[in-house]
Structure formats: C-alpha cells, structure tokens
Amino acid sequence: MLALLRLLVFGFLILSVLYVGISLWSRSVRSRKLAQEWENEGRQGDKDAYMQEGMVQYERSLRRKLILLVYIVPVTVVTVIIYLTNFR
Helix, strand or coil, X not given: CHHHHHHHHHHHXXXXXXXXXXXXXXXXXXXXXXXXXXXXXXXXXXXXXXXXXXXXXXXXXXXXXXXXXXXXXXXXXXXXXXXXXXXX
C-alpha cells in the first residue's frame, strides 16, 4: 500500500511539472505566432490589444484543454497495466 501511495504522489508531481512545462511552451508558441501574424499582415492599431485578444482566444481553445491529457493518459495506462497484471 505504501508503494502505491509513493507512486501516486511522485507520479502526480512529475505529471504536474510536465503539465506546467507543456502549458508554458504552448503559450509561448501561440504568443510568437500572434506576433508573427501581426508583422506579416502589417496591421494597424495596438499590437498589445491584438496579442491580448489572441491569448484570450487561446485560453478558450481546445488545444489548451487537450494538454490535460498529460494527466489522463498515463494514469489510464498505469491503471490498465495494474489491472491486467493482477486480475488476469
């Protein structure tokens, strides 16, 4: 039982670090793309407002929600492996 608790705690910590890293990387990529679009299209107006609106759209996007799969997929795989090992 102690081994399972240790697996859960360390697994959660590792997955959390991975989630934060992927989240920050994805936000930076989106921000860079918005800046590149601004430059390529030669837009007039406030660049900061354009970037802010683009990031608000990113926060609502499916891509951001898919990053949560970092938690779901490994937990599911480990659960299936434990089940198959112990009960089949």
